Amino acid sequence: MPGDVLVSIRGLKTYYAIRGSFASRILGREAGHVRAVDDVTLELHRGEVLGLVGESGSGKTTLGRTILGLVSATEGSVEFEGREITKMSERQLRPLRREMQIVFQDPHASLNPAMTVQQLVEHPLQIHKLGSAAERKSRVEETLAIVGLDPPEQFMDKYPSDLSGGQKQRVVIARAIILNPVLLVADEPVSMLDMSVRAKILELMLYLKRQLNLTYLYITHDLATAKFFCDRIAILYLGRIVEIGPSEAIYADAKHPYTRALLRAIPDPDPRRAVPRDLPPGEVPDAASPPLGCSFHPRCPLAFEVCGWESRDLRDLLEARWALQAQEDYEAEQALMGDLAALDEPATNVRLKAGAGKTGADIIALLDSIRGEAPDAPFWKGVRRIAADGQHADVEWYEPIAPRPLEQGDSTVECHLYDGEALAEAERRRGETAPMPTGIRPQSDT
Amino acid sequence: MTETPVVSVRDLRVYYGTPRGTVRAVDRVSLDIGEGEVLGLVGESGCGKSTLGRGILGLLPEGAASDGEVLYSGKNLVGMNAKELRRLRGPDLGMIFQEPMTRLNPVMRIEDHFREALEQHEPKLTDREVRTRSLETLGHMGIPPTRFRQYPHEFSGGMRQRIMIALALVLRPRLLVADEPTTSLDVIVEAQILAILSDLRRNFGTALLLITHNLGIVAEACDRVAVMYAGKIAEEGDARDVFGDPAHPYTRELLRSTISLETDALHSIPGAPPNLIDPPKGCRFHPRCPSAMAVCAVQDPIEQRLDGGRRVLCWLHGPDELIPDGGRDLLEREEIAIAEEA
Numbered sequence: 127m128p129g130d131v132l133v134s135i136r137g138l139k140t141y142y143a144i145r146g147s148f149a150s151r152i153l154g155r156e157a158g159h160v161r162a163v164d165d166v167t168l169e170l171h172r173g174e175v176l177g178l179v180g181e182s183g184s185g186k187t188t189l190g191r192t193i194l195g196l197v198s199a200t201e202g203s204v205e206f207e208g209r210e211i212t213k214m215s216e217r218q219l220r221p222l223r224r225e226m227q228i229v230f231q232d233p234h235a236s237l238n239p240a241m242t243v244q245q246l247v248e249h250p251l252q253i254h255k256l257g258s259a260a261e262r263k264s265r266v267e268e269t270l271a272i273v274g275l276d277p278p279e280q281f282m283d284k285y286p287s288d289l290s291g292g293q294k295q296r297v298v299i300a301r302a303i304i305l306n307p308v309l310l311v312a313d314e315p316v317s318m319l320d321m322s323v324r325a326k327i328l329e330l331m332l333y334l335k336r337q338l339n340l341t342y343l344y345i346t347h348d349l350a351t352a353k354f355f356c357d358r359i360a361i362l363y364l365g366r367i368v369e370i371g372p373s374e375a376i377y378a379d380a381k382h383p384y385t386r387a388l389l390r391a392i393p394d395p396d397p398r399r400a401v402p403r404d405l406p407p408g409e410v411p412d413a414a415s416p417p418l419g420c421s422f423h424p425r426c427p428l429a430f431e432v433c434g435w436e437s438r439d440l441r442d443l444l445e446a447r448w449a450l451q452a453q454e455d456y457e458a459e460q461a462l463m464g465d466l467a468a469l470d471e472p473a474t475n476v477r478l479k480a481g482a483g484k485t486g487a488d489i490i491a492l493l494d495s496i497r498g499e500a501p502d503a504p505f506w507k508g509v510r511r512i513a514a515d516g517q518h519a520d521v522e523w524y525e526p527i528a529p530r531p532l533e534q535g536d537s538t539v540e541c542h543l544y545d546g547e548a549l550a551e552a553e554r555r556r557g558e559t560a561p562m563p564t565g566i567r568p569q570s571d572t
Numbered sequence: 573m574t575e576t577p578v579v580s581v582r583d584l585r586v587y588y589g590t591p592r593g594t595v596r597a598v599d600r601v602s603l604d605i606g607e608g609e610v611l612g613l614v615g616e617s618g619c620g621k622s623t624l625g626r627g628i629l630g631l632l633p634e635g636a637a638s639d640g641e642v643l644y645s646g647k648n649l650v651g652m653n654a655k656e657l658r659r660l661r662g663p664d665l666g667m668i669f670q671e672p673m674t675r676l677n678p679v680m681r682i683e684d685h686f687r688e689a690l691e692q693h694e695p696k697l698t699d700r701e702v703r704t705r706s707l708e709t710l711g712h713m714g715i716p717p718t719r720f721r722q723y724p725h726e727f728s729g730g731m732r733q734r735i736m737i738a739l740a741l742v743l744r745p746r747l748l749v750a751d752e753p754t755t756s757l758d759v760i761v762e763a764q765i766l767a768i769l770s771d772l773r774r775n776f777g778t779a780l781l782l783i784t785h786n787l788g789i790v791a792e793a794c795d796r797v798a799v800m801y802a803g804k805i806a807e808e809g810d811a812r813d814v815f816g817d818p819a820h821p822y823t824r825e826l827l828r829s830t831i832s833l834e835t836d837a838l839h840s841i842p843g844a845p846p847n848l849i850d851p852p853k854g855c856r857f858h859p860r861c862p863s864a865m866a867v868c869a870v871q872d873p874i875e876q877r878l879d880g881g882r883r884v885l886c887w888l889h890g891p892d893e894l895i896p897d898g899g900r901d902l903l904e905r906e907e908i909a910i911a912e913e914a
Contacts, residue, residue: 181758181759181760181761182729182758290844291617292844320616320617320785321616321785321786321787321826321829321830321831322616322825322826322829322840322841323840323844324829324831324840325829325831325838325839325840326840328831328838329838329840347758347759348759348831349759349833350831350832350833350835351831353833353835354831354835354838377833387760388759388760389833391759391760391762391763392759392788392832392833393759393762393763393766393786393788393789393791393792393832394788394791394792394832394833394834395787395788395790395791395815395827395830395832396791396815396832396834397791397811397812397813397814397815397816398812399791399792400792401763401766401767401770401792401793402763402767403767405760405763405764405767406760407714407764409728409729409730409731409758409760409761410728410758445716445718445719446714446716448711448716448717448718449710449711449714449715449716449717450711451711453703453704453707453708453717456707456717460717460718466718
């Protein structure tokens with residue numbers, strides 16, 4: 127069972143600067159940041175397998191690399207065996223690298239095609255200047271045998287192109303364990319492999335963990351393989367851990383609507399299952415300008431008043447509607463709504479200018495009719511007020527509350543559904559009876 | 573099948589010449605796809621499934637030779653001249669590739685991609701009609717008209733794949749080959765795209781060949797499935813029947829090794845797929861097959877028809893009269909060393 131804390135991560139942020147135009151760089155203007163990892167706190171215990179699960183753009187790979195010191199942290203701390211690594215120079219990090227290794231996703235790309243298996247696996251020993259040539263060779267043979275490339279002589283002189291995908295990944299793993307690391311970060315180690323081989327590589331990794339007392343950080347988008355592999359699972363969305371807990375809790379009783387959606391989307395060869403239809407729309411948003419409030423709210427079927435509804439959600443709503451409309455209808459509505467650029471900046475208050483010859487009341491009539499078609503859509507819960515003012519219509523949403531980590535049984539989840547205060551605040555705001563001369567009123571059914 | 577299939581493949585062979593010898597990527601494959609039908613084609617990498625998909629559309633690279641028949645509207649596409657074939661591509665035959673990132677021209681607006689495709693194949697359409705058709709098709713894929721004039725880099729991976737699908741569909745092809753259309757996408761987006769593809773049959777009546785290595789996808793989105801191994805179709809039939817009760821040991825083993833949430837134990841198939849330059853004698857799966865019999869190592873299996881329109885290429889299903897005495901004895905095999913495994 128997990129032992130003491132091996133890696134301790136506190137308030138970790140890793141931002142990537144966006145390169146703006148040439149002019150803005152000369153003038154020193156900032157083009158903004160991609161918040162790849164945004165305030166992550168996490169402990170990795172010795173001997174455990176922790177899964178980092180998320181879609182592309184969730185920041186899982188960046189988090190793994192920041193932990194290894196391969197990417198520098200913007201803020202926060204990463205302690206490895208009690209030593210703070212975020213401030214270390216490359217020179218200070220180098221001896222530590224013997225203790226933490228990484229297995230990359232694509233075995234075809236992570237092996238130099240001009241090197242033999244022996245050279246590839248021996249390389250880390252040479253870099254760290256360990257042992258004589260003879261000692262290194264016997265260590266390579268030993269390691270190849272451990273990863274199942276047995277007898278080793280049969281593989282030593284082969285080139286990557288002579289090997290199958292599974293064999294290549296075994297070579298990559300041999301190279302990662304030859305220095306006797308403590309921590310192995312495995313970044314999608316099986317996702318490029320055929321189904322028939324995945325189980326073998328996962329079994330090998332579990333075997334190595336027991337034999338060599340390894341601790342794994344298993345980075346994946348695939349909750350099905352993680353189920354077999356991980357003691358604990360952290361679900362990432364847009365740089366934040368939205369849910370973390372023991373595997374059993376995650377699979378048996380997922381709390382976060384995002385975790386539930388991920389689980390439902392996994393394809394299953396059971397012929398009785400059909401393509402799931404009730405999945406969140408859209409994709410992971412741009413981490414350079416994440417949604418207000420909870421990042422998942424635009425896709426969340428259960429989002430409510432305080433989850434972060436805002437201008438860009440109105441744009442998405444209109445666009446999703448127009449995608450399905452006949453061209454004349456769409457053109458008429460677009461002419462009425464005028465330029466949607468007013469909705470591109472995140473805001474909880476927007477002033478829309480009606481198209482030529484139209485008024486704010488026309489916009490309200492359109493929004494009312496959209497609402498009438500799907501009155502239960504979560505978006506409308508977030509709308510506080512809509513009012514016409516001559517040619518303009520003002521739309522106001524409730525101010526968002528930032529989600530915070532909440533303990534739920536053995537898991538920790540960042541979701542307002544479990545936050546008594548957020549729920550009470552939503553209730554209170556629903557009860558507010560702001561004077562509304564016209565337009566959409568908040569639902570008062572509770 | 574009662575109605576005439578959109579495409580009938582008969583004894584199709586596709587060989588590649590390589591410095592190491594001739595690769596028999598597709599070896600005497602026959603299959604039919606009907607109107608509005610989704611046929612899943614599954615197998616491990618290197619089994620020839622992509623080559624088969626391209627072979628059907630006549631999209632083979634230089635150095636590939638093919639023979640046999642691909643019958644489409646009474647014409648054989650194999651050996652058809654390039655000009656004639658090009659005329660069929662688009663309005664009749666369409667293809668969706670795996671990597672949407674690399675298939676759209678980065679300096680062309682989405683609008684221009686559609687305009688080009690439609691002007692090429694349906695020059696009589698007016699500007700307004702081109703626009704209406706394009707927007708309608710994009711709308712089906714969930715791409716709003718407001719984004720029609722944007723460039724490919726302004727879209728996410730999932731949206732680009734939807735645009736690629738729309739670009740193939742705007743010409744209303746009767747047959748569409750989709751080669752691993754969701755492989756580089758995330759699970760939720762993958763499920764969204766699969767929902768779109770499985771709706772194609774209803775909305776467009778398109779015959780779809782969906783090539784994938786993921787059995788879960790086939791089970792959810794396909795009517796029928798063909799399981800391919802080492803250049804041959806091992807088993808083909810109704811997707812529910814095949815996955816519910818696999819007739820070929822390879823199908824069974826492949827299903828067992830698929831990791832899903834329902835999986836309760838890890839399982840893998842021993843050994844690796846054979847190279848197709850010098851495949852094993854007899855049944856090509858026999859060296860890895862837990863049910864292999866003596867006959868499997870020496871005689872090529874003969875296709876057998878089972879109930880419900882299923883066919884299987886495996887001696888376990890006969891024909892009994894052709895199995896010699898002792899042929900049903902379990903094949904004695906050497907243990908497959910891990911070293912030989914994939």
